[in-house]
Amino acid sequence: MKTDCDLLIVGGGLTGLVAAWRAQREGLKTVVVAQGPGSLPFTSGALDLLAVYPTEAKRYRESPWEALSELIETEPEHPYGRVGLRGARAAVEDFLLYLEAGPLAYYRRGEENMAIVTGAGTIKPTYAVSVSMKKNRLAWSRRRPALILGFEGLYEFSPEQVVCNLQDRWGGLKAARLDRSVLLDGDRRLTVTQLAFEFERPEFRDRFAGAVKPLLGQSRFLGLPAVLGFDRVAAVCRDLEERLGVGVFEIPLLTPSLPGMRLAALLKRDLVEAGVDFRQGAPVSRLDEKGGHVSAAYRTGKSREERILAEYVLVATGRFFGGGLEADRQGVREMLLDLQVEAPGDRDNWHMASFLGAPGHPINRVGVKVDSMLRPVGPGGVPVYDNVFVAGAVLAGHDWVREKSGAGISVVTGYAAVDSVLAARARAGGGV
Amino acid sequence: MRIETQVLVIGGGVTGAGILRDLAMRGIHAVLLERRDLNAGASGANHGLLHSGGRYVVADPASARECARENEVLKRIASGCVEDTGGLFVALEEDKDEYIVDFISAAARTGVSVEQADLKELREEEPFLQPRVKAAFRVPDASMNPFLTTEANLEAARRLGARVFFYTQVTSMQRDRKRIARVDAIQAKTGEAVEVFADQVVSAAGPWVDQIGALAGADLRIAYSKGSLLITNSRLVNRVINRLRPPSDGDIVVPGETVTITGTNSIRVEHLDHLRTSASEVDRLVEEASRMVPALETARFIRAYAGVRPLVLADRDEPDRKISRAFTVFDHEKDGLENLVSIAGGKLTTYRLMAEKAVDLVSRRLGVDEPCRTAEIPLPGSGEGRALDTSQRLERLRVPPPGGEVLCECEMVGRQQIEEIVAELRKNGHPIDPNAIRLRSRLGMGSCQGGFCGYRTIGYLYERGLVSSKKGNEMLADFLEKRWNGIKPMLWGEQLRQEQLLEAIYCGSLNIDGSL
């Protein structure tokens, strides 16, 4: 099988999806090759932009844009630094307008970060959340009486944990659990999946509402683990609110996380319907490259090798989790093109002595170094390919886990990389 | 709190537990103090190997004999803690033929059962073993779970009236001429002071034995030898694999529960706390073990841990590998102390014998002439008297727990098992936290190293009202940090991906590192 395309995106995580979305709209014939499901199913689905800066001080920032300006100033090699404030703003604005108009009805609080309650009973700052978490923010910020409800046998979520950790700051918060026998037949083990299936069934919601109503008391909100269906969460929330007469919200959980999976599913659906050729599974196994130019990629799965001819290639392969980087006992490698990556000294220095401490593990800042066009560079900062660009977590110089900047880096660099492709194409005389 | 007893045992490792049981079986009232939880020292940081004695036949025949005897005894009385895997000594092409000859004759002299293995059969039985093995011998090595062993000994002693206090650290001893008149301790979790009045004191504090001795003014000459071990996330071998050469680094591979344990090395250290395994130690152990089992080169390692062997010094300059791994019972009468006994050295395999010797001395001093019967009566949970095979040991992987309710997915630890452990901990007045549950189950021992199951366990403790306020989340962070020490040296390949996922969840999704 042979395919031709303008842009081959390697990686189907948030970065790859965002870039494909933009590229296709700009008229580029786009192919995405994703090896795995991407990282989104393992995130809260909340979009972080930048909430902690500098990470050494663990300083929480109410205004991500203010923090971003400072970061760009002081860390020009950070992915945000590479793109700059204007590009970052434009990308976030455009992408959020799309998500806000879509079925997940993402929500943000103007230009500022918001705080939401997590399943650990912690408060997490973020920039935008899907409709199912909008009232999570509202309930917490107003500290209105709320019932946090769990399910007997669902070990991913303990309502008591949420309440115990927040009750000193949130009066009128209470915890309850529903016995599975009230809701379900049989003795199947209770899982997030099973509950999601059930919440999509009107009969179940009816039974559920009947069981919950007597527990509500003075509560104005009902907080539930993020299990309210797979792809109709807005409708499920609305329906529950009508039945119960209180605000209903979801609380993000331990992985795998349905809010993240919903976002991934939505993006993939929209891409495929817009004509992007999205292929998951068989990975890119090798590339044809000559004189700093990549002309084709080969994908090998259980069938014969498949060749994809591409004018431009975007590396959006993620870090260690996504498979873009791999470490062995000797060092760290970039897996697609063996791009230059420097590990922070020998292995004893890769991580701090504390798992959760500040400022973050040195290895988290390892990645691919790029120029301002997001082209990978070699020694001396010179681009090593004329038609390869890099975006997302695989980039060097950031620590998204500690900065709380994961989604932002994906969106901002995903957009910027497509801008670079368009610019390179224009220079090469190719019209769109 | 004031405690009066006949014998105070210091140290909650397997030796202390064995001593407590032996005392109790001889009708002697005893109390055990442990400054942390069970097996916090070397008892929890070894191969989990029930030696056949083969390793010691050439260089240390006395130890070999002891091991051979105790191997038989423990397979009988501690069958519930032993998986009778069998073991092999394998000579690789580069190993010296002379040692093979010495090994065979020394085995005959020391009573260690050795049988030459057919190499073709062996390749079928152990497909991951180095194919270029020039000779192999079967020995009755077995895999032994040190946590179950200690717990079973403590349980046996408790049933006979002995008492155990964890998180209770001995801080000083009041001496009255030739006797320790009072031992002072403090309970770490509550800050409560404990005063113990005992006729006899037995120190089974492992490498801390010299520090305990010093509190009473006894001078013990101990060197600290750190040994590191690495574990993979699955079993690559079916039997214990020993390198047939003079004992050296990285020459034993043990299948234990759901992991393969490889090690160890021997590095002198000056301090006992904050033991770490360096990247270079890890690399060397992987390289050495891979010579016997090449798949270890690319296997997924999940953890490193280090224990300290207390080496009893005759001469401080003797090389550590040459120092006898036999144990020593110190009768402190020579220091002018009539009621202190210290015991040090030895190994998991000989714990029962060590206890017997220590208790023999204490009994003599107390004028008790009950004989030792610990070699005859099975431990609780070992009533069948036949060691289990792998599928019995790992039954939990096959049969889902009742209701399918699993808190730990790597090791398939069910809610019911945790409920039982929690009930037992409460009964014994033991602090309840994920670490205590981990030590008494396999929770947190698998690939995720507590990342997922630790979280679920905290949720469970909140659900049951066993923690309240923010304490549970603090416990969780503490649990994760404690596991981290053993995780950090192993972060490359898949285990680095695992760490990155967990960090993304805890810091990214849950913001547990900086909740607003």
Add this chain to the structure above:
Amino acid sequence: MTEAVLSGKARQHAREALRRLVLETGGDRCLSCGACVVGCPVADWSEERLDPRRLVRLIQNGLGDLIVEMDWIWQCTECGRCNALCPAGVDLAALIGRARGLVPRDRSPGQIQKTADLHRTVSNNMGIGVDDWLETVEWMGDELREDIPDLEVPVERQGAEYFATINSKLPMYYPADLQDIFKIFHAAGVDWTLPEKWWEGTNYAMFTDDEATWEETLRRQAAKVEQLGCRKVAYTECGHGYYATMAGYAKFGIEIRFEVIHVVALYALWIREGRLRLDSSRHTGRVTLHDPCNAVRKASMAGFASIAEDARFVLSHVCEDFVEMTPNRDANYCCSGGGGALIAGFKKARTHYGKVKVDQIDRTGADLVCTPCVNCYDALDNLARDYKRPWRPVHLWKLLADAIVTG
């Protein structure tokens, strides 16, 4: 299974073979994250509650023999949703496949192995002889010729462009469906042929991991294609047959001088080329599409053409009220009959986890559930009956044939 399935030697072999495979297929990479469980319609729904993670753990620890003896491996529909969601790239389906292969052939449940054996010995799953086959083809052709006088049903035509495969259930149980297929090929005006033997468009040997039979049936079919000198195989509406063929050629290193194309891709091609004139208003009911796992998710993950977009393109020309079920395409749920489950027995379990599919379909409000796979068709038909639902499955060839404007 109550009595031991494996003898001593076979048990040791099973343990070590699976342990080796688990390393080769990435089982060691498992992160315990549980994404597979979220994806799997069978985990926790079956009586053995086999969480895919437990499957990996057992094999890793040298207890793969216990898996071989579990019903679960046969209740699994090999739909590949676990693989698609696994961030570590663990090939769980491969492990299940191999575990099935380690079950002695005479102990595999239901009809799967018997079906594969017939395929090998007689050249098709139903054991239909050449004469019966030719007679059925002729009879159906004759009947159809009453409506289409110039209809030809070429058999054994040397040098035809397309070699058509047929699911043997058609001549056996649903011969009239052959007429829809004939009608489409005729209307497209392509040069095609049916062979007298090796026309089977399924391959159940893949589902018992009977590699010898899988390979032999593929080689025999390939030889037949080359004997007739056909340049293309129009693979019939079957998910797994298509997948087993594509994957099998690569797996067994079978060199071929022709191309295998799923017939749905050909329908789409022929519509684009203007060969088929269609009237989409003939179907007034609401239609939804069930994506067959093998020809969509598994095909695309394995690196060969998925029929997802072509199927939608065709549907847009043959009905007016099409509605997607969700999730769909690569994320779709199995019909409950995949992986040979439909003929392996375990009806209760299958019906149980088929509820997910029923809910999916119910939500669309469709009257017809189109599926370009005979196996999915039968499973959906069972679900509709068991759950007393008003909707019915329909083959794409049926909708297409009915929409063809003649004259």
